[in-house]
Amino acid sequence: xxxxxxxxxxxxxxxxxxxxxxxxxxxxxxxxxxxxxxxxxxxxxxxxxxxxxxxxxxxxxxxxxxxxxxxxxxxxxxxxxxxxxxxxxxxxxxxxxxxxxxxxxxxxxxxxxxxxxxxxxxxxxxxxxxxxxxxxxxxxxxxxxxxxxxxxxxxxxxxxxxxxxxxxxxxxxxxxxxxxxxxxxxxxxxxxxxxxxxxxxxxxxxxxxxxxxxxxxxxxxxxxxxxxxxxxxxxxxxxxxxxxxxxxxxxxxxxxxxxxxxxxxxxxxxxxxxxxxxxxxxxxxxxxxxxxxxxxxxxxxxxxxxxxxxxxxxxxxxxxxxxxxxxxxxxxxxxxxxxxxxxxxxxxxxxxxxxxxxxxxxxxxxxxxxxxxxxxxxxxxxxxxxxxxxxxxxxxxxxxxxxxxxxxxxxxxxxxxxxxxxxxxxxxxxxxxxxxxxxxxxxxxxxxxxxxxxxxxxxxxxxxxxxxxxxxxxxxxxxxxxxxxxxxxxxxxxxx
Numbered sequence: 001x002x003x004x005x006x007x008x009x010x011x012x013x014x015x016x017x018x019x020x021x022x023x024x025x026x027x028x029x030x031x032x033x034x035x036x037x038x039x040x041x042x043x044x045x046x047x048x049x050x051x052x053x054x055x056x057x058x059x060x061x062x063x064x065x066x067x068x069x070x071x072x073x074x075x076x077x078x079x080x081x082x083x084x085x086x087x088x089x090x091x092x093x094x095x096x097x098x099x100x101x102x103x104x105x106x107x108x109x110x111x112x113x114x115x116x117x118x119x120x121x122x123x124x125x126x127x128x129x130x131x132x133x134x135x136x137x138x139x140x141x142x143x144x145x146x147x148x149x150x151x152x153x154x155x156x157x158x159x160x161x162x163x164x165x166x167x168x169x170x171x172x173x174x175x176x177x178x179x180x181x182x183x184x185x186x187x188x189x190x191x192x193x194x195x196x197x198x199x200x201x202x203x204x205x206x207x208x209x210x211x212x213x214x215x216x217x218x219x220x221x222x223x224x225x226x227x228x229x230x231x232x233x234x235x236x237x238x239x240x241x242x243x244x245x246x247x248x249x250x251x252x253x254x255x256x257x258x259x260x261x262x263x264x265x266x267x268x269x270x271x272x273x274x275x276x277x278x279x280x281x282x283x284x285x286x287x288x289x290x291x292x293x294x295x296x297x298x299x300x301x302x303x304x305x306x307x308x309x310x311x312x313x314x315x316x317x318x319x320x321x322x323x324x325x326x327x328x329x330x331x332x333x334x335x336x337x338x339x340x341x342x343x344x345x346x347x348x349x350x351x352x353x354x355x356x357x358x359x360x361x362x363x364x365x366x367x368x369x370x371x372x373x374x375x376x377x378x379x380x381x382x383x384x385x386x387x388x389x390x391x392x393x394x395x396x397x398x399x400x401x402x403x404x405x406x407x408x409x410x411x412x413x414x415x416x417x418x419x420x421x422x423x424x425x426x427x428x429x430x431x432x433x434x435x436x437x438x439x440x441x442x443x444x445x446x447x448x449x450x451x452x453x454x455x456x457x458x459x460x461x462x463x464x465x466x467x468x469x470x471x472x473x474x475x476x477x478x479x480x481x482x483x484x485x486x487x488x489x490x491x492x493x494x495x496x
Contacts, residue, residue, distance in 0.1 A: 006076045008079075011263070017434065029064060032053075068232065075235070079162065089159050089177075094166075125193065129354055179214070192297070247271065281395040282301075326375055337364075338366075344378060390423045420468060
């Protein structure tokens, strides 16, 4: 048993990736799926589609790798975080669609709590901010709005989970209702200091404790995937939320090391070590990973829309045919878009602003503006927002000089160079940009005994290319001044 299966269940696709014990990616299976948007700011997914695409992509990867499931030492799972599901403990059937992390339906409720004791408690115990992004208010909405949900929850008939818990439940045929510390830390119901579910927050949101999964380390016995799914029983030995898995996959095991993942959204995480660090600049304190009961903490900045903005350019307005077209267009256009800026707040602005009602805008248009400028400005907007996260880290005292990047957008050379220029940091791109899936595989490798430790696994990280800042200070300052003005316009617009 010398292979590992990484299940990477993301916001827009499910993937299965087979790795060798040396961390070599052998085969990939992938299934894309659509989300639904029932109302302004609402984002949902069909749980059955999440499950079926996960199964299909994992089976495809095993087949393409030319192996039998019996050769798999373990499964590692990584997942879109905060997305909230509620299901029947007997049948496994969900009572409602999965409410996606991008969903803003509880914004009004969050505003009601703002400035009160619950907001303070959230910050003190969970390290998070009061925002619809997290699972707590989503779960409360389900209990309040789905017929019979609260009564059945109080009777112990239902289970809540983020996507990892739901997949483990299905893979183990309902034998295990568990999660890991990183996913628990994103629910806004978990005390990251005491390492347990918060009785105070459960009471504040009126959530029965019987709904909650058991919280384990990132390397642990999460149960066994039944043979009916892949052809053999396979232990599930490692779990982490997607951004924390990328932190592991990028080998950011020393305090001060940072990575930024550019997938559907963008998430920059800075390892702060064994002591949680509170941010005064709108960043989140979270658990980076947890081993043998000991958490390693991190500070995180979240951008809600990154690669999804390129999907909008392709599918929404038809300015590109493929996401890769954006690199050629931006290279031809250059970094100066002649005053055109895109603020990609399609589902609100995340860190450091935390404005759920903000909406995307294009500003600075003239009769001379063209499609290439809009495409370039959309791509650049993700780098500008990354700059804002780096600046927030600096205000908190973390001086970031190097940034490891991964995710789909990281293959774009123009974007990586512009990111290095505008954030004034050295950008390092690894040989394997699928570091989220790799991180889950590394955790499973440790859990199955294929790797003695994460530190040993870190030796497998390789840099493919380094992007050094080369933009003049004058141009950088001018571009950033224009960006800040554009963000100001987005924030000044009336809410929903």
